Amino acid sequence: MALRPEDIQMLLQHEKRDTLSLYLDTDPTKPENQRKPEGFRIWARHELKKLRETLASVLTPPERKQLEAQAEALLKELDLLKPQGRTFVYFASPSFQLSAFYQARLHKNSLHFGAPHVAPLLWLLEEYARAAIVLLDHQQARFMTVHMGITEGVQEEFLYLDTEDFPEYSLRATPITSGDGTVYKKGSFGDVFDRRVEEQVHRFWRDAAQRLEKFIQEEKPVLVLLAGEEKARSFVRSRLSPAVRDKVLDEGVSFAVGAPAHEILLKAKPLLQEGERRREEALVVKLLDELAGGGKADAGAAAVLNQLREGNVRLVVAAWPMMREEIHVCQNCHTYFEDAQDKCPLCGGTLTRRSFSTALIREVYLHGAQLELVTGKGAEKLRQGPYGGVAAQLRF
Numbered sequence: 001m002a003l004r005p006e007d008i009q010m011l012l013q014h015e016k017r018d019t020l021s022l023y024l025d026t027d028p029t030k031p032e033n034q035r036k037p038e039g040f041r042i043w044a045r046h047e048l049k050k051l052r053e054t055l056a057s058v059l060t061p062p063e064r065k066q067l068e069a070q071a072e073a074l075l076k077e078l079d080l081l082k083p084q085g086r087t088f089v090y091f092a093s094p095s096f097q098l099s100a101f102y103q104a105r106l107h108k109n110s111l112h113f114g115a116p117h118v119a120p121l122l123w124l125l126e127e128y129a130r131a132a133i134v135l136l137d138h139q140q141a142r143f144m145t146v147h148m149g150i151t152e153g154v155q156e157e158f159l160y161l162d163t164e165d166f167p168e169y170s171l172r173a174t175p176i177t178s179g180d181g182t183v184y185k186k187g188s189f190g191d192v193f194d195r196r197v198e199e200q201v202h203r204f205w206r207d208a209a210q211r212l213e214k215f216i217q218e219e220k221p222v223l224v225l226l227a228g229e230e231k232a233r234s235f236v237r238s239r240l241s242p243a244v245r246d247k248v249l250d251e252g253v254s255f256a257v258g259a260p261a262h263e264i265l266l267k268a269k270p271l272l273q274e275g276e277r278r279r280e281e282a283l284v285v286k287l288l289d290e291l292a293g294g295g296k297a298d299a300g301a302a303a304v305l306n307q308l309r310e311g312n313v314r315l316v317v318a319a320w321p322m323m324r325e326e327i328h329v330c331q332n333c334h335t336y337f338e339d340a341q342d343k344c345p346l347c348g349g350t351l352t353r354r355s356f357s358t359a360l361i362r363e364v365y366l367h368g369a370q371l372e373l374v375t376g377k378g379a380e381k382l383r384q385g386p387y388g389g390v391a392a393q394l395r396f
């Protein structure tokens with residue numbers, strides 16, 4: 001059970017600062033979660049107590065009443081909570097209560113009261129993004145979808161060479177795999193038969209390339225790893241449209257098409273994850289080059305938010321996790337500022353503090369921009385000096 005896109009939209013549009021947001025690592029394989037009571041229950045109860053104490057003096061009496069009511073509801077929820085995944089996500093306000101489990105990891109628990117804290121949820125969804133592994137040889141194609149940030153869960157389908165024309169040689173038979181992945185096949189052909197088989201195999205690869213195009217349109221993986229026979233890989237790759245070829249990782253891996261899924265995942269996951277980090281880094285480099293050349297790009301927390309507000313942004317690239325906690329916004333002209341000031345230098349209005357991640361995600365959503373959260377080297381580059389961990393590709 002995951003949150004629906006309309007739930008996430010609703011959270012992003014919810015402007016009242018009356019929502020309790022919880023992200024909890026409930027991973028049942030962690031030792032602290034195997035004790036009774038489990039570590040996650042202890043953490044959540046403790047943080048809830050702390051939050052109530054800290055906010056007691058800050059909130060107005062009606063707000064405090066709201067927090068108390070939702071804290072009680074969450075305590076009840078916690079008592080009954082049975083982990084069904086690694087991360088438990090919970091949002092509650094007077095007008096809604098949403099919860100879900102995700103298999104991806106956040107590596108950090110958090111509890112917030114205020115506007116819905118949506119940023120970690122977007123990260124979870126990005127970690128959950130689909131990748132594809134496509135295994136090919138001259139008689140079978142195997143299409144697998146996997147999730148980037150998690151180690152299990154595969155959906156797959158097969159495409160076989162139609163061997164009706166070759167009753168004497170069952171191409172469909174499962175290949176016999178040796179320990180080192182070499183595939184042995186029984187049988188031998190005469191020359192003419194060889195050529196007929198070759199034509200048939202090429203037709204099969206063209207079908208596989210077409211099926212791959214369709215598969216990518218339907219499944220929308222962020223990356224594709226082509227694996228299997230070298231000849232089959234290069235044939236299929238050469239027949240893909242440029243848009244699809246862009247998603248295909250450069251390096252291929254040799255697998256027997258019929259290899260067990262867990263073996264394939266074990267080898268493919270690090271390649272996919274590495275490929276994803278490289279794609280992110282290339283995106284950051286391109287954006288920063290554009291910025292250095294005075295092109296259609298901007299960077300820095302307040303600068304990007306102001307560009308978003310004016311509808312100029314196509315894509316925001318932000319380093320994850322987001323280090324900056326706060327941003328200041330003018331209540332009158334809505335301009336964002338990096339630092340606290342007595343009044344807005346543009347219009348004299350009052351400045352208020354906002355959560356940076358929430359402000360960023362809201363502006364992205366409101367103005368139809370795209371958001372890409374990056375980690376690794378891409379994030380390091382974005383966090384350097386003036387960029388402040390966030391950059392934007394501008395429309396104009």
Ligand SMILES: [Zn+2]
Nearest residue numbers: 330333344347
């Ligand atoms: Zn102002």
